[in-house]
Amino acid sequence: MTEDDRPHNPRVVVTHRLPAVIEARMAELFDTMLSPEDAAMDRATLTEAVANCDVLVPTLADQIDAALIDAAGPRLKLIANFGNGVDHIDLKAARAKGIIVTNTPGVLTQDAADMAMALLLSIPRRLVEGERRMRSGEWTGWRPTAMLGHRIHGKTLGIVGMGRIGQAIALRARGFGLSIRYHNRHRLPDVVERAVDATFCPDLDAMLGQADFISLNCPHNDETHHLLDRRRIAVMRPDAYLINIARGELVEERALVDALEAGTIAGAGLDVFAHEPAIDARLRALNNVVLLPHMASATIEAREETGNKVIANIRMWADGHRPPDQVLEGWV
Template sequence: MPSERLKVVVTRRLPEAVETRMKELFNVTLRENDQQMSREELVAAMKDADVLVPTLTDTLDSSVLSSAGDRLKLIANYGAGIDHIDVHTARQRGILVSNTPGVVTEDTADMTIALILAVTRRIPEGLATMQSGDWAGWAPTALLGGRVGGRRLGILGMGRIGQAVARRAKAFGMQVHYHNRRRLRPEIEDELEATYWESLDQMVARMDIISINCPHTPATFHLMNARRLKLMKPNAVIVNTSRGEVIDENALTRMLRAGEISGAGLDVFEHGHQINPRLRQLNNVVLLPHMGSATIEGRLEMGEKVLLNVKTFADGHRPPDLVVPAML
């Protein structure tokens, strides 16, 4: 399939440099505005394209994929997470799926540490005080937070991002603990000075900070449910920069309101941008608009990976970041 004839449809606005390169390489249809496509627009795009370049805001479930035309052969996702794509149905229909792994690791780990500091040191409360003009000057008991050095950090999910968080936490003097589907190799544990917990319940009950760094899968949906959240110490905090569905948001909100958990830092939410309004009212919660991977460098690297996947496919080869069902 010659690259000059390959029809590529992009569902959202991408960095200008990425869009420019796409126009040079392919017959590309770019999004004129940055509104996410409706279901009907997605179906129309898939009938018209050889390659679809979606993002995490595009739900490509079995019913949408069943409406795809015979022309669609590759879904080159702009992003690492693919829980919005029914990969099994895509493969059954002969559609390959690729993603952009490894690009957001360092940026997301940075944001995880930023949220830990923001919650434990009460940074948003201090910012609000300054912006309101109500600050009357320094006081020895004002806005007292907690020191992160020496605290036990429990990382749920020890993949690329979890390990990057562990390296940063170690530099801050935190004690690193983790729970993962598979235990890390001894040399990696030694390097990170990380303690493995086979039982998630036992780890959660003993940590000062919980960091969620696992993907959303059927097995991880509400992994931090009401029962498990109640195991946390009252002075513990929880931070999530992975997927909102891993935490039961309603149960978390109730416990934060009741003071049963000290605080939370959330960059992702169970129902996308439809956030539980009671969370917004709490001063012990830091909410961010899914900024974990939002760096210029990261967005450009994601685009470069998409371009490489599509160009490799156009040249008749297997995309380097092909997603296969065994990975899910």
């Protein structure tokens, strides 16, 4: 599609409710069909949408697979994802059909890092368990042996995936006296390692066996699916804690639950799950787990910044330019 062919007032379909200020701006700028309910579109509605729009604005809750892309009409030329992760979009199918895919990098970094640290603090100090006892009336007063947890200062944090979020976590963790090790596809430049005071570990298994805390911060793709499988979970120390704010599919969930039940790892802080919104019932019964409803990026600021990036990508595309956040070949 050339610049002259692109619609100046594109038909945009949004699959979920977005912040009101973002919806209002989209309605001003484009021929926008907003979602009437704050729930995922069913498959039939989504199929009808891609058949009749120029731009689709999905979220991670929508499966934009090859079959759906194949059903898209000739008008659909841009999938402007509301969010950074695009593992729910078949990028190969989109490229084959000439559809550009964009995402919204950078806007979630600080909020996600804050949540990772909140989980890191809450698990070993048993904050959620203590809060539950207070609300249930079980607390009978202070005792020297009651609600004992583990100190954070002086421990080692292993970060898997040292991108923007991983680096932001490292900077926060240093303030709590943690030493930082990281595993990444590629080693960071020396200047970045010095800035975050982190040591590169090329062997993931070795890092898993050394760290008191493991934080997962890498994208989900074919290479990282079940990156922490049963074998690697068994490598972790029995006093170690797992933190996952990235994607549930990075972990073999059944193996993780088995390890938590058996006490072969100390605990976990989970904001994401393998089969969202379904949660393994055994997880709910465990006191050594903190469970959150995929809310690491759930701030007003992050949602509005994400929406503004989506709008910017659509406007640049409609004006005949390459969108600033186009997802390129080899994205991970």
